[in-house]
């Protein structure tokens with residue numbers, strides 16, 4: 066278990082002699098490749114590498130720590146600095162707006178989140194504000210029926226109308242709004258999202274991001290943040306081989322943190338974000 | 350004067366970083382750089398940039414126009430009915446892509462049948478049902494939870510019996526790490542012997558594109574790939590990664606959500622973007 070062994074490493078730090086620069090360079094190059102393959106942003110990896118290398122040379126390793134342990138301890142700390150803690154998810158009355166790119170898992174995650182709140186003893190209610198995707202209404206309605214959660218949708222109305230009516234109709238304490246996939250270059254869709262946000266006044270705007278997202282994660286997260294302000298990120302499909310490195314850029318660009326991770330297709334496959342486990346997986 | 354090793358390595362590193370920033374997967378970028386390093390050793394410094402660009406275009410050109418396969422020519426000349434199955438992980442755009450292909454082929458005068466091979470996900474049959482209705486295309490479907498192999502097989506029989514030209518079979522999205530689901534896909538292909546297995550993945554995917562393309566290729570064999578959401582990520586790196594991993598041609602790029610939002614893949618388009 067990573068954090069326990071690290072605690073022991075930190076305890077033993079006094080009095081070790083330094084490790085040679087060439088070994089450090091090899092270790093850092095190794096870490097660099099690991100982070101790049103985990104989809105961490107190239108620029109971010111380069112910045113981290115510089116800091117990791119400087120600290121590895123300057124700081125004394127724990128007595129008996131081999132070069133790899135010494136560097137990994139520093140890598141771990143640097144990653145914790147970027148990642149921070151998991152988003153605070155209050156168990157109280159609130160409205161949550163779910164947004165993100167196409168196919169990232171918003172609809173499934175909305176239902177998973179409803180399940181999460183239901184399990185915590187709250188009364189969730191869901192609004193389908195995706196008026197574009199064929200079958201979006203049926204998809205979310207069926208998921209809500211699986212867990213007996215009140216669902217509101219209108220098959221032929223626009224998103225804004227649906228949200229207006231849904232917020233009035235639904236009696237739940239946690240109202241979760243599903244929206245259509247969109248991206249920064251679709252001006253009409255961004256405008257619609259801003260209007261939904263203005264109307265619903267959500268307590269949380271959660272960005273759903275596919276765990277396999279590549280180098281553009283930060284850029285797209287920033288676009289969503291610029292439009293409506295993102296309060297938390299949910300990384301999906303981490304039950305595969307994707308490491309979710311794009312999440313680091315997403316949270317640094319949105320100045321937020323990761324709230325949950327999606328780990329499967331069923332409604333029970335939503336976990337609270339755990340920084341330690343995420344970093345261990347990132348470092349492979 | 351000749352390129353010294355230090356300058357060469359710096360050039361190759363800048364070049365590799367450029368590939369990585371364009372979303373090319375790390376092992377693929379390293380491979381490409383390795384093949385180019387050999388070409389550049391011993392060349393003159395003033396020629397290095399041009400040699401680098403032409404070496405890259407050659408290396409990528411080979412990868413990207415793998416087995417020069419033209420989809421339209423294939424549909425025209427192949428014996429009918431043609432069975433095409435679409436595979437890939439969750440959410441990449443398979444169902445939407447099938448609608449686009451059906452639209453394109455129908456415009457060219459072919460008769461199309463769609464098999465609703467996703468009998469699992471919520472709203473899947475409603476989604477494909479709406480597309481089939483809008484396109485005026487026959488849809489073969491069974492009840493929710495039915496065996497997908499049976500649905501696709503049923504589609505094959507119908508297409509043959511009614512003398513239709515092309516069957517487009519949709520399948521549920523599945524992660525390459527789920528052995529049971531990959532076995533199910535293997536069974537669908539074994540039972541229905543598709544003429545083409547098309548891998549649908551997204552341009553916005555990073556390093557995982559290589560991993561899953563390889564896995565799908567190993568399990569069912571990929572004849573061609575379609576890369577969606579190129580309107581979201583126009584860098585194109587994932588195209589290189591997937592072409593590299595499968596050795597199969599990239600047939601189309603998805604460039605939006607509407608039926609017309611699909612273009613034939615041109616390697617030159619990608620190479621030009623890389624050098625911008």
Ligand SMILES: Nc1nc2c(ncn2[C@@H]2O[C@H](COP(=O)(O)OP(=O)(O)OP(=O)(O)O)[C@@H](O)[C@H]2O)c(=O)[nH]1
Pocket residue numbers: 165166167168169170171172173174195198244245246247273301302303304326327328329330334439440470522524
């Ligand atoms: N394996 C796995 N699949 C997931 C996860 N989350 C979502 N999915 C699947 O990903 C696919 C896309 O999910 P959706 O919920 O439809 O995605 P979306 O963001 O609502 O898509 P659009 O509304 O079209 O933008 C579906 O097949 C889901 O079952 C996850 O954590 N793990």
Ligand SMILES: Nc1nc2c(ncn2[C@@H]2O[C@H](COP(=O)(O)OP(=O)(O)OP(=O)(O)O)[C@@H](O)[C@H]2O)c(=O)[nH]1
Pocket residue numbers: 167168198246437438439440441442443444445446467470520521522523576577578579580581602603604605606610
């Ligand atoms: N912008 C854009 N969106 C696309 C493209 N192709 C598909 N989409 C969108 O991506 C989302 C997912 O598409 P689907 O066709 O449901 O994907 P799928 O692979 O069938 O998903 P599963 O069956 O759940 O695995 C939808 O919102 C589509 O409209 C594309 O080329 N560009």
Ligand SMILES: [Mg+2]
Pocket residue numbers: 171172173195198201244245246
């Ligand atoms: Mg959705």
Ligand SMILES: [Mg+2]
Pocket residue numbers: 443444445467473519520521522
């Ligand atoms: Mg589908």
